Amino acid sequence: MIEARDITIDELEATAAELGISLPIEQTSAWSRYQATIDGRTPWGCVALEEHDADGAAHTVALASLFDYETHGYHYLRTNHAPVWVETPTPEQEAVGIEALAAHVHKRDHKQVFIRLSVLADLPACEPTLSGIPYDHTVIIDVTGGDEAILSRMKPRGRRDVRKSLRESPATCADETELAAKSFEEYYDVMRETGERDGFHPAPCSDYEDMIRILGPKHCRVYAGRIDGRVVTWSIVTISGTRGVRYYGASRNDTMRQHVTDKLVYFECCNLGANKGCLDYDMMAIGSDFSPKLMGLNEFKTKFTKEVAEVAPDRDLPLRHTFYKALVTAKKIRDR
Structure with missing residues (x-):
């Protein structure tokens, strides 16, 4: 009982x-x-x-x-x-x-x-x-062992794209948590552009600002990639225990072909494993027979690991x- x-x-x-x-x-x-x-x-x-x-x-x-x-x-x-x-x-x-x-x-x-x-x-x-798009599979990246070990566990396509981004992408990646906590407007502009492209309405800017402020730097980090000082891609990452979760992410249309987000995700993996005490990094939600509407996420997310994880939807x-x-x-x- x-x-x-x-x-x-x-x-x-x-x-x-x-x-x-x-x-x-x-x-x-x-x-x-x-x-x-x-x-x-x-x-x-x-x-x-x-x-x-x-x-x-x-x-x-x-x-x-x-x-x-x-x-x-x-x-x-x-x-x-x-x-x-x-x-x-x-x-x-x-x-x-x-x-x-x-x-x-x-x-x-x-x-x-x-x-x-x-x-x-x-x-x-x-x-x-009744609402929302539940999912029953996700991608969880092992971020232990250092930069090369993280790279070695990716699918060949993932390694190729990350190496190409490291060689050719003009983006500079950094942990910008302190900067984003002061004002999220610059990052929110990228989210608005992402929403128009992908067909969703982002939450008000204040929701993201509250999330960063209230969870605090121990539980919430903001990573960003910039080209010539302009934010072109970013992620909000939550941390609980030894797991990081890529909770939100956005990117500009005109730099998508420059592998800026590949470079940023790899930077996040390395930073979370080396500096934030994380053992793994959950990319949150991929498509399946249960959630076919999310299939468009699979090509990008699944290249970072050779296995996918089942979760309770x-x-x-x-x-x-x-x-x-x-x-x-x-x-x-x-x-x-």
């Missing part, structure tokens, strides 16, 4: 440390402080999923920090890259765990329509997400089933 129990964010982090769990940045107190600054989002609380043995003793099997999202007049909960399981769960254990979480949330907070959470197995209780867990079905119907009408 698994039961959910309310805990504080401090207890969540302490329990994770005791159990040797490396928390995603989204499950930390630093992230909770950042999310609290975004309109429509409120930290809801944290839970421990506990399994009881035959003697009645409780053992923590998973942890999650949840946020209340208010949108279009209703509320739902979201927990990013969680529940974080102590050990990879079986589908049966995962089903029991999310059922316990659903019962706990519904008892405590009747207004929540559903929970958006990361679930590895394709369980009957879950539905495809976001799924919706309905709590108020009639209301949720109405939202699904409304979405279908809107899409048509």
Whole structure:
């Protein structure tokens, strides 16, 4: 049997440390402080999923920090890259765990329509997400062993493109965290151009500025490539434990063929491994049969490593089933 129990964010982090769990940045107190600054989002609380043995003793099997999202007049909960399981769960254990979480949330907070959470197995209780593009595979680069070791583990195409960028790209790469913390406008202009090219609307500039400021330099770095003093490519990288994550990235149209982002990604790998205590670097999200809309990311990202990693994708867990079905119907009408 698994039961959910309310805990504080401090207890969540302490329990994770005791159990040797490396928390995603989204499950930390630093992230909770950042999310609290975004309109429509409120930290809801944290839970421990506990399994009881035959003697009645409780053992923590998973942890999650949840946020209340208010949108279009209703509320739902979201927990990013969680529940974080102590050990990879079986589908049966995962089903029991999310059922316990659903019962706990519904008892405590009747207004929540559903929970958006990361679930590895394709369980009957879950539905495809109403919004966003979830993914079930990512690229994780080993950044240990120094510059040449990082290069040696890439696919031949990745090594070729990085070496070409080192020889020919006029971009100068650097950690510009301090500069970006003072003003993000120069970088945001590149994001606007990227959004127009790729068909998305970036968040307000203040969101990126808040992220950099609130997470702080220990958990958030900004890397950039410049040509003649002009920012042409950049990345916002989060750091939690020994993992870096390329959370956001942008590049200018007129320099894309100059391999500036190849050069920057390699610089980030080397810097994170040598100077920031990271063992690996998650490029976040590639396409698959589960998420075909993301296939366009694969050519660039997969060249930096010979293997891809499976992750638990976001799924919706309905709590108020009639209301949720109405939202699904409304979405279908809107899409048509």
